[in-house]
Structures are given as structure tokens and as C-alpha cells.
Amino acid sequence: MxxxxxxxxxxxxxxxxxxxxxxxxxxxxxxxxxxxxxxxxxxxxxxxxxxxxxxxxxxxxxxxxxxxxxxxxxxxxxxxxxxxxxxxxxxxxxxxxxxxxxxxxxxxxxxxxxxxxxxxxxxxxxxxxxxxxxxxxxxxxxxxxxxxxxxxxxxxxxxxxxxxxxxxxxxxxxxxxxxxxxxxxxxxxxxxxxxxxxxxxxxxxxxxxxxxxxxxGGKDTDGDGVYDKDDACPDVAGLKQFNGCPDTDGDGIVDASDACPDVFGLAALNGCPDTDGDGIADKDDACPDVAGLAALKGCPDADGDGVADKDDKCPNEAGPKENGGCPFLDADKDGVLDKDDDCPTVAGPASNRGCPEVTTEALEELKVQARAVYFNSGKATFKTGDKETLARLDAIKEILKNYPNAKFSIEGHTDSDGSDKLNQKLSEDRAAAVMNALIERGISVDNLVSKGFGESQPVASNKTPAGKAQNRRTEIKHIGSKYEGKL
Structure with missing residues (x-):
């Protein structure tokens, strides 16, 4: 030793x-x-x-x-x-x-x-x-x-x-x-x-x-068996065949070059999967479970009209994109194609976007019906137990639904009894009550506005009971198209 x-x-x-x-x-x-x-x-x-x-x-x-x-x-x-x-x-x-x-x-x-x-x-x-x-x-x-x-x-x-x-x-x-x-x-x-x-x-x-x-003495910081001098990813454990870089999803594409590093994918798609096999990576495919066309981001087009089935209102009938993928139709035969017709089921002139014009007769009927809607005294609630008032509201609804693109103003008026401030508030509330009743009956809120004029627009003398009764009224007026200001 x-x-x-x-x-x-x-x-x-x-x-x-x-x-x-x-x-x-x-x-x-x-x-x-x-x-x-x-x-x-x-x-x-x-x-x-x-x-x-x-x-x-x-x-x-x-x-x-x-x-x-x-x-x-x-x-x-x-x-x-x-x-x-x-x-x-x-x-x-x-x-x-x-x-x-x-x-x-x-x-x-x-x-x-x-x-x-x-x-x-x-x-x-x-x-x-x-x-x-x-x-x-x-x-x-x-x-x-x-x-x-x-x-x-x-x-x-x-x-x-x-x-x-x-x-x-x-x-x-x-x-x-x-x-x-x-x-x-x-x-x-x-x-x-x-x-x-x-x-x-x-x-x-x-x-x-x-x-x-x-x-x-060789240094292997990440412990993957590839020395740092030869390791392209020295701080992350990887595989020898990839010079020490990882392949998390095991698809043979290193994470650094893999567009989908956590999901097994295809080399042709930079490591991303293609579930429907249409050649478009799922991450770029708007319809990843159904084979489709690259031009439509991987979505199918059954009728071949260039509109993806998911966006096509008529997926089995070819039609232009501007018509939602449907063929041009004119269901109400008014000469205005459905795609341009605001009222595709009711005939009307092209000047009114295919909707019927509001007639003088309709306005007169609205005037009659609206003035027959009665309220409880001094309140904005309909007269209790008055079946006629409810029938008037139903009649008004039937007239308005014939004009789906027309806009109407519901106006409330009072007599001169009471203060101006009180009468203004009461007229506004009564007009709003009629408007809400029509909305509940299916008329679109976009077709209606409500206003109150208090005692400022009498139609008769407020010196007699008969005149005051005429001044306590609701009126409905046609004020144009609901698209005005939006087109």
C-alpha cells in the first residue's frame, strides 16, 4: 500500500x-x-x-x-x-x-x-x-x-x-x-x-x-443526455434526435417549429391536427369537424354557390352571397326581390322598399280607434273593466302590422284642468301606456315613439264639458319609415 x-x-x-x-x-x-x-x-x-x-x-x-x-x-x-x-x-x-x-x-x-x-x-x-x-x-x-x-x-x-x-x-x-x-x-x-x-x-x-x-466533465444543464455544447435547447429537456429540443406532443416536430406544440399533428401542417382531413389545420378551420374548402376556411358548400353552408340560408339551393346564399325570390309578387323587400310577404311599391304605403283610410281608422281608448280619471291607466278600450288597442295593432317598415307617433293630450306641469306629465304617461300596450301585442318597438303635449293642442273649447272631453285624447300619426336616419 x-x-x-x-x-x-x-x-x-x-x-x-x-x-x-x-x-x-x-x-x-x-x-x-x-x-x-x-x-x-x-x-x-x-x-x-x-x-x-x-x-x-x-x-x-x-x-x-x-x-x-x-x-x-x-x-x-x-x-x-x-x-x-x-x-x-x-x-x-x-x-x-x-x-x-x-x-x-x-x-x-x-x-x-x-x-x-x-x-x-x-x-x-x-x-x-x-x-x-x-x-x-x-x-x-x-x-x-x-x-x-x-x-x-x-x-x-x-x-x-x-x-x-x-x-x-x-x-x-x-x-x-x-x-x-x-x-x-x-x-x-x-x-x-x-x-x-x-x-x-x-x-x-x-x-x-x-x-x-x-x-x-461535460455540462448538461437540462439533464436530457445531450451536452450543452451540442444542445440546441440547453435549458429545456429534449430528445437526442432533435439536438436536445423537446417535442411535447410526440408528433416528430420540435416544439420551436410546431405551430401546435401541445397537440399531435401533421408535418405538412407545421405540427397541427386536421380532424376532418380537408388539408386545413383545425386552428385555421372554421368547420374543423366537417371537410370543406380552403376558400371558405374549411367549411363545406353543398350547393356550390360560394356561401358556406353554415352561413347559407338556402344550403341546398345555389344563390348569390348578397341574397344569403338563396336564389333571388319575390314571394309577394310586388316586383321587389325578397333580398331588397322590407315586407317580403306583403306587396308594396319599390319606392317604399316593397312595403305598402300607409293609406288615408288607415290613418282615419287609427284616429277613430285611438280616440276611443279611455283612461281612469287623472291617471295613465286604462279604464277599469272597459272591454271596448282593449278592443280598440287590438284594432290598432291589426292596422299597424300591415305596415312593418312604417313608423308611428303615439301622442297624448289633456284638457286645461289642472296645472300645465301635471297635464304635461299625464299626457306623456298616457302616450307611453298606449305604446307599451301595442308592443305587448307584437308591434316592434322600432316602429313606435310616444310623446305628450299636455293641454297645448286642444281640438275644442275647454270652456264646455263637451269640449274638454274632446281634448282628452290619444292620437296616432304616421311619421315616416323606421329606417330613416339609419340607411
């Missing part, structure tokens, strides 16, 4: 140096596993450089020193364009030391090189590396080959020396952030103590590592 403590100290040093990692999504990475030290290159002897260094690259049993526990840990950070920078600490125990062409120095391997156990020779290494990954170049999500170069410092028993470290690596990614990392470095010894021949008193050697690597 004392060796591992030194290793973790090295890792803390590495993290303090703000070392670099694997990719732009998760810029940081940590790796750990086992390392093997191959000292087969410890002497300058042999048949040549390549013979010494590469003749037995996988002579694990004869050449590799492996500590059977966690023996290296490293951190790294991505710097862009496939490059990352990292720092690694490692520990090992050397129990196989290979010397070329030194007979009698110890037991020999199959090539005649001496292999011996130097005893409790501990190995510690701290190495900085610049690595280039080919993963983006080969466009692979699983295989990640790399080349590296760096330098470090190695403690080898009682010796210590610097190294220059070219290397290769291969990582297999199980997920976006977890992988198996294999790497080899040739650690060329430089500096340090020298032997009697002037050679470095330290072995250049290979170091191989195998372990797990974990990437981390």
Missing part, C-alpha cells in the same frame, strides 16, 4: 497541473489499471537497436515486470482537434532484469541474454504526455487509435533519471464515456548517473499499460 500512496500523490499532482483529456463533450478523463515494465533494453549490446528493442515485444514471461494490483492512474484533458494532454503516475516492482550478452551474470533466455532478479527493486514513474487521437479522423465511435509523445521522471531502485517517451495506444469505447485503454511507451533514459563506460546508469525500457478510462 505504501507504493500506491506514492502513486496517488502523483495523481494529485497531475490534477493540480490541470492536465488534459479526451473529447469536447466530456473534456476530462481519468484512467487506472496495471502496468508492465520490460527492461530488455537495459544494455547497449546485442545485434542492433531493433534486435534489442523489438525482437521479443511480447516475451511476457521472460521480460515483463507486472505488479498484480492497481499500478497506474492518470488524468487528462481534451484541448481540441484530437489532441489531449495528460499526466500519469505508475508504480512497479522489478523482478526480471535483462542484460544482453553477459554470460555468467545469471540464467539466460532463449536468445542467450542474461535474466536475473535484482531483488526488491522498486519502480516509480511520473510522465506527462501529449496524445493525438485518430478517432475523429476515422469516424469511429468504438475504436480509438492514438500516438503520443512526452517526457517524465523515473525512480529505478536507487537510480533516478529523466525519460523521453514516444508511444502508441488503442482504446475501445464501450459507451460515450467508458472504455478499455491499452498503451505502450518507449521510455528512453536521459540524464541521471553514468556508469564507468559513460552510459546512463539507468535502463531505457518499454512500459505497457492496460486499464479502464472514464470521461467526465
Amino acid at each position: 505504501k507504493h500506491l500512496n506514492k502513486l496517488f500523490v502523483a495523481v494529485l499532482m497531475a490534477m493540480g497541473l490541470n492536465a488534459h483529456a479526451q473529447d469536447s463533450n466530456n473534456p476530462w478523463a481519468i484512467s487506472f489499471g496495471v502496468n508492465a515494465v520490460d527492461t530488455r533494453t537495459s544494455s547497449g549490446s546485442g545485434s542492433g537497436f531493433f534486435d534489442q528493442h523489438f525482437s521479443q515485444p511480447f516475451g511476457v514471461k521472460d521480460n515483463w515486470n507486472i505488479l498484480p494490483s492497481l499500478s497506474y492512474i492518470g488524468v487528462s484533458r481534451y484541448v481540441g482537434s484530437g489532441f489531449s494532454v495528460g499526466l500519469q503516475g505508475s508504480v512497479n516492482k522489478i523482478d526480471k532484469y535483462v542484460v544482453f550478452n553477459q554470460p555468467g551474470f545469471g540464467p539466460s533466455d532463449s536468445r542467450g541474454n542474461t535474466v536475473y532478479n535484482p531483488g526488491d527493486l522498486m519502480y516509480y514513474g511520473i510522465d506527462a504526455t501529449i496524445k493525438y487521437s485518430f478517432q475523429e479522423l476515422i469516424k469511429s465511435k468504438v475504436i480509438d487509435p492514438s500516438l503520443s509523445v512526452g517526457g517524465g521522471y523515473t525512480f529505478f531502485g536507487d537510480s533516478s533519471f529523466g525519460t523521453v517517451n514516444p508511444g502508441v495506444g488503442l482504446t475501445f469505447w464501450f459507451t460515450d464515456a467508458i472504455g478499455l485503454e491499452l498503451a505502450s511507451r518507449y521510455k528512453w533514459a536521459v540524464g541521471g548517473d553514468r556508469d564507468t563506460n559513460g552510459e546512463p546508469d539507468a535502463p531505457s525500457h518499454f512500459q505497457h499499460t492496460a486499464g479502464l478510462v472514464f470521461k467526465f
Whole structure:
């Protein structure tokens, strides 16, 4: 464990140096596993450089020193364009030391090189590396080959020396952030103590590592699994296929482009539904449950006259819009089409908008009937129990209904008894009482007005009882059309 403590100290040093990692999504990475030290290159002897260094690259049993526990840990950070920078600490125990062409120095391997156990020779290494990954170049999500170069410092028993470290690596990614990392470095010894021949008193050697690597540090504000740098909607959880943007109604159209984000709809209608299938989105369809025409805002037109059925007074008969979708008719045969006829069921001249003119005979009859309406003395209530008065009101109604566009003035008058103020109020109330009685009988309020003239317009002398009786009267006069002032 004392060796591992030194290793973790090295890792803390590495993290303090703000070392670099694997990719732009998760810029940081940590790796750990086992390392093997191959000292087969410890002497300058042999048949040549390549013979010494590469003749037995996988002579694990004869050449590799492996500590059977966690023996290296490293951190790294991505710097862009496939490059990352990292720092690694490692520990090992050397129990196989290979010397070329030194007979009698110890037991020999199959090539005649001496292999011996130097005893409790501990190995510690701290190495900085610049690595280039080919993963983006080969466009692979699983295989990640790399080349590296760096330098470090190695403690080898009682010796210590610097190294220059070219290397290769291969990582297999199980997920976006977890992988198996294999790497080899040739650690060329430089500096340090020298032997009697002037050679470095330290072995250049290979170091191989195998372990797990974990990437981390990516920011995902909305927690949708899409990193903020790639998330088009970083503050709202969404879907990977939409670059992190949501699709609330699940219709395959992102909410930002969906005109109806809360209702499942069609791509052709910007995500809005079309219940009746007429190609018009429900939100723009005036008749969303019945297939219709775009020109009529999605409403049908059964008779094809250009007037939507919902607005067509004759949905099964073609007719112009100005006639409510009905064909031009003249029901009362007065030469005025129903569309222009204020009285389509009663014949009348065009000069009076198809309504009958108020005749002199009708006015005389109104005069007679109105003057026969009696009130209780000094009041605006009809004379109690007077059936004749009610019959007069009914007769007046029958005359007025023949002139639906005519306007009539109901006027009240009194004799001279009493004050002018009292008589004015009484005349107004009596005229209003007659008007209300006719409205109750079905005459439109638009056809009537009421006025009071008090004692100001006598028709006889107020000096005789007979004259006063004539002056206490109600009159009805034709004053024009109810449309006057509105046309």
C-alpha cells in the first residue's frame, strides 16, 4: 500500500497541473489499471537497436515486470482537434532484469541474454504526455487509435533519471464515456548517473499499460443526455434526435417549429391536427369537424354557390352571397326581390322598399280607434273593466302590422284642468301606456315613439264639458319609415 500512496500523490499532482483529456463533450478523463515494465533494453549490446528493442515485444514471461494490483492512474484533458494532454503516475516492482550478452551474470533466455532478479527493486514513474487521437479522423465511435509523445521522471531502485517517451495506444469505447485503454511507451533514459563506460546508469525500457478510462466533465444543464455544447435547447429537456429540443406532443416536430406544440399533428401542417382531413389545420378551420374548402376556411358548400353552408340560408339551393346564399325570390309578387323587400310577404311599391304605403283610410281608422281608448280619471291607466278600450288597442295593432317598415307617433293630450306641469306629465304617461300596450301585442318597438303635449293642442273649447272631453285624447300619426336616419 505504501507504493500506491506514492502513486496517488502523483495523481494529485497531475490534477493540480490541470492536465488534459479526451473529447469536447466530456473534456476530462481519468484512467487506472496495471502496468508492465520490460527492461530488455537495459544494455547497449546485442545485434542492433531493433534486435534489442523489438525482437521479443511480447516475451511476457521472460521480460515483463507486472505488479498484480492497481499500478497506474492518470488524468487528462481534451484541448481540441484530437489532441489531449495528460499526466500519469505508475508504480512497479522489478523482478526480471535483462542484460544482453553477459554470460555468467545469471540464467539466460532463449536468445542467450542474461535474466536475473535484482531483488526488491522498486519502480516509480511520473510522465506527462501529449496524445493525438485518430478517432475523429476515422469516424469511429468504438475504436480509438492514438500516438503520443512526452517526457517524465523515473525512480529505478536507487537510480533516478529523466525519460523521453514516444508511444502508441488503442482504446475501445464501450459507451460515450467508458472504455478499455491499452498503451505502450518507449521510455528512453536521459540524464541521471553514468556508469564507468559513460552510459546512463539507468535502463531505457518499454512500459505497457492496460486499464479502464472514464470521461467526465461535460455540462448538461437540462439533464436530457445531450451536452450543452451540442444542445440546441440547453435549458429545456429534449430528445437526442432533435439536438436536445423537446417535442411535447410526440408528433416528430420540435416544439420551436410546431405551430401546435401541445397537440399531435401533421408535418405538412407545421405540427397541427386536421380532424376532418380537408388539408386545413383545425386552428385555421372554421368547420374543423366537417371537410370543406380552403376558400371558405374549411367549411363545406353543398350547393356550390360560394356561401358556406353554415352561413347559407338556402344550403341546398345555389344563390348569390348578397341574397344569403338563396336564389333571388319575390314571394309577394310586388316586383321587389325578397333580398331588397322590407315586407317580403306583403306587396308594396319599390319606392317604399316593397312595403305598402300607409293609406288615408288607415290613418282615419287609427284616429277613430285611438280616440276611443279611455283612461281612469287623472291617471295613465286604462279604464277599469272597459272591454271596448282593449278592443280598440287590438284594432290598432291589426292596422299597424300591415305596415312593418312604417313608423308611428303615439301622442297624448289633456284638457286645461289642472296645472300645465301635471297635464304635461299625464299626457306623456298616457302616450307611453298606449305604446307599451301595442308592443305587448307584437308591434316592434322600432316602429313606435310616444310623446305628450299636455293641454297645448286642444281640438275644442275647454270652456264646455263637451269640449274638454274632446281634448282628452290619444292620437296616432304616421311619421315616416323606421329606417330613416339609419340607411
